[in-house]
Amino acid sequence: MALLEVEDLSVTFARRGQRAVHAVDGVSFSVDAGEVVGLVGESGCGKSVTSLAIMGLLPKQPGLRVGGKAVFDGTDLLQLDDRSRRDIRGRDIAMIFQDPLSSLNPVIPIGLQVTEVLARHRGMKGETAAKEAAALLDRVGIPDPKRRLKEYPHQLSGGMRQRALIAMAVACQPRLLIADEPTTALDVTIQAQILELLKELVRDSGTALLMITHDLGVVAGMVDTVNVLYGGRVVETARRRPLFRQPRHPYTVGLLGSVPRLDAGRGEKLNPIPGSVRDLLPWPDGCAFAPRCARRIDECVGEPPELVHAHDGRSYRCVNPEPLPGMVPAPREEESA
Amino acid sequence: MFRFIVRRLLQLIPTLFGLSLLLFIWLRRLPGGPETAILGERGTPEMRAAIRRNMGLDEPILVQYGRFVRRMIKLDLGTSTSTKRAVTTEFIERFPGTVELTITAMIIAIGIGIPLGYLAARRRGRFLDHASVGGSLIGICIPVFFLGYVLKAIFSENLHWFPSSGRQDPTLEATRVTNFFVLDGLMTREWDAAADALWHLVLPAIALASIPLAIIVRITRASVLEVLNEDFVRTAEAKGLTEQTVRRRHVLRNAMLPVATSIGLLAGGLLSGAVLTETVFAFSGIGAFVAEAIGQRDYPVLMGFILIIAVVYVLVNLLVDLSYSFIDPRVRVR
Numbered sequence: 001m002a003l004l005e006v007e008d009l010s011v012t013f014a015r016r017g018q019r020a021v022h023a024v025d026g027v028s029f030s031v032d033a034g035e036v037v038g039l040v041g042e043s044g045c046g047k048s049v050t051s052l053a054i055m056g057l058l059p060k061q062p063g064l065r066v067g068g069k070a071v072f073d074g075t076d077l078l079q080l081d082d083r084s085r086r087d088i089r090g091r092d093i094a095m096i097f098q099d100p101l102s103s104l105n106p107v108i109p110i111g112l113q114v115t116e117v118l119a120r121h122r123g124m125k126g127e128t129a130a131k132e133a134a135a136l137l138d139r140v141g142i143p144d145p146k147r148r149l150k151e152y153p154h155q156l157s158g159g160m161r162q163r164a165l166i167a168m169a170v171a172c173q174p175r176l177l178i179a180d181e182p183t184t185a186l187d188v189t190i191q192a193q194i195l196e197l198l199k200e201l202v203r204d205s206g207t208a209l210l211m212i213t214h215d216l217g218v219v220a221g222m223v224d225t226v227n228v229l230y231g232g233r234v235v236e237t238a239r240r241r242p243l244f245r246q247p248r249h250p251y252t253v254g255l256l257g258s259v260p261r262l263d264a265g266r267g268e269k270l271n272p273i274p275g276s277v278r279d280l281l282p283w284p285d286g287c288a289f290a291p292r293c294a295r296r297i298d299e300c301v302g303e304p305p306e307l308v309h310a311h312d313g314r315s316y317r318c319v320n321p322e323p324l325p326g327m328v329p330a331p332r333e334e335e336s337a
Numbered sequence: 338m339f340r341f342i343v344r345r346l347l348q349l350i351p352t353l354f355g356l357s358l359l360l361f362i363w364l365r366r367l368p369g370g371p372e373t374a375i376l377g378e379r380g381t382p383e384m385r386a387a388i389r390r391n392m393g394l395d396e397p398i399l400v401q402y403g404r405f406v407r408r409m410i411k412l413d414l415g416t417s418t419s420t421k422r423a424v425t426t427e428f429i430e431r432f433p434g435t436v437e438l439t440i441t442a443m444i445i446a447i448g449i450g451i452p453l454g455y456l457a458a459r460r461r462g463r464f465l466d467h468a469s470v471g472g473s474l475i476g477i478c479i480p481v482f483f484l485g486y487v488l489k490a491i492f493s494e495n496l497h498w499f500p501s502s503g504r505q506d507p508t509l510e511a512t513r514v515t516n517f518f519v520l521d522g523l524m525t526r527e528w529d530a531a532a533d534a535l536w537h538l539v540l541p542a543i544a545l546a547s548i549p550l551a552i553i554v555r556i557t558r559a560s561v562l563e564v565l566n567e568d569f570v571r572t573a574e575a576k577g578l579t580e581q582t583v584r585r586r587h588v589l590r591n592a593m594l595p596v597a598t599s600i601g602l603l604a605g606g607l608l609s610g611a612v613l614t615e616t617v618f619a620f621s622g623i624g625a626f627v628a629e630a631i632g633q634r635d636y637p638v639l640m641g642f643i644l645i646i647a648v649v650y651v652l653v654n655l656l657v658d659l660s661y662s663f664i665d666p667r668v669r670v671r
Contacts, residue, residue: 090577
């Protein structure tokens with residue numbers, strides 16, 4: 001049984017006098033213990049909202065509705081009361097965020113920001129907590145941890161800050177770590193170090209990782225299963241290799257086509273997807289990607305496409321998918337819906 | 338830290354010189370002088386000139402200023418032209434009353450303003466929020482002297498809960514040590530005197546606190562709302578910390594930064610703003626004395642008052658800057 005089973009998750013923001021925005025619309029995916037799962041898509045496609053909804057961290061506001069299920073180890077996180085949620089957060093599920101500087105409290109030392117997790121969930125205090133905090137910083141590769149504990153976020157470099165945040169997240173050896181664009185705000189060289197660190201931590205401790213990213217390079221480097229999101233829906237799910245080799249959904253094809261490649265010929269142009277997500281809000285009724293899609297046909301407009309489960313264990317949400325190589329067009333007869 | 342304090346105190350010296358020179362020239366440019374205040378409209382030019390000569394006002398202004406500075410260095414502010422007593426003596430008697438009033442008003446404004454602004458932010462869009470935002474608008478709009486009279490009419494003349502004027506019941510014959518009546522009462526263990534002085538402070542302090550209270554409520558509310566949206570609050574929530582820890586350690590402390598700044602600016606203004614309140618409540622602080630000195634063109638008193646306000650202002654803001662470095666490590670002073 002999966003560690004986290006997200007089923008038909010939906011998040012709606014309704015404003016008085018305005019059409020409700022379905023930021024997340026029936027997202028389902030699962031994360032097995034020890035597995036690295038990716039949620040991939042452009043900004044605005046619902047990745048972060050999905051993760052915040054699972055954590056119960058969406059800013060409370062009138063008109064916010066969260067539906068569906070997010071079952072973690074047998075309990076539906078969405079049904080929990082505030083206190084039980086706080087018990088799980090930081091202990092069983094931890095999260096790291098995009099911008100390490102703004103995600104750390106600027107006016108209290110790093111040490112306290114680490115030990116407060118230890119105090120809350122592991123009952124550690126004083127000297128014990130300080131020792132454990134130093135060990136944690138050491139584990140995430142921060143040199144001279146004792147001194148760093150006394151320092152403030154502004155005294156650390158960007159990479160150090162993200163390491164410190166990771167230390168706070170893994171302080172209670174959570175079973176699931178959610179990383180929301182953990183490398184986006186960092187230099188390329190630091191990005192690689194942080195990804196390496198995350199990989200290492202996941203491998204050593206058996207923590208499952210839900211990696212939220214727009215960066216296919218990150219996906220290629222570490223993710224086992226990829227969920228491609230578009231328009232608040234999962235449009236394609238596949239293991240990493242088949243996804244990169246033969247993407248089926250035109251959006252996935254577009255994403256891969258817009259990444260520059262070293263082995264591309266000189267003068268070969270990138271193929272960005274035309275338009276952007278924000279121009280299209282709220283989503284059109286049919287396939288959300290249809291207005292930007294190169295393979296659009298008449299059936300794309302009107303009803304949202306059903307999820308197609310292909311026989312190779314992958315699934316996609318498209319009525320006119322990219323054909324597999326060596327396959328005659330119109331492959332829909334061969335697949336069961 | 339020590340060097341910072343010394344540097345700031347040294348900065349006070351040129352500030353005071355510049356300010357005093359400006360004031361000196363300015364005050365003497367005002368139409369009418371002490372001789373008019375003393376003689377009234379009917380004084381002959383000869384009598385006026387005699388008084389001016391007597392006070393040394395006929396000499397060139399720079400000579401007068403030089404004499405003023407020489408005295409000021411010895412902390413001698415001269416003699417009041419209206420009461421004929423040393424300005425420093427007058428101030429030692431009256432300034433503590435104003436300071437007591439200002440501090441009490443500040444305690445009220447901070448003690449109520451910060452929690453109220455915080456709660457308004459937490460209950461954003463609900464009744465308490467609307468009530469405190471609306472109420473603070475009223476608080477800013479109502480003139481202090483009007484509020485003073487209303488408070489006096491309701492709470493002392495109708496309900497007889499508080500005394501209507503003065504700093505202390507004179508029949509108590511309390512011992513004077515520092516002229517801070519509450520402090521004196523505590524030091525001499527005359528508890529009834531301290532309590533009575535405190536009782537006299539309540540209404541004027543409330544009147545004086547109204548505007549700073551309103552400003553603090555609004556700044557706290559806006560600041561808390563801003564901090565609640567910060568990423569690090571979300572991080573704190575993601576750690577599963579209790580709501581109480583998140584609020585105290587992560588929200589409130591960061592929200593205090595703009596509030597501290599505004600408190601510094603307000604405190605200086607309060608000292609000079611006490612003039613009206615003291616007049617309404619016949620509170621014998623420095624405010625009422627200075628108001629009279631303006632009419633009398635009592636140059637030494639006015640100079641002294643403004644310089645003291647300047648010193649206090651600089652000191653209060655030094656304290657605020659120091660408190661900053663305790664709240665925010667990014668502005669740690671060197």
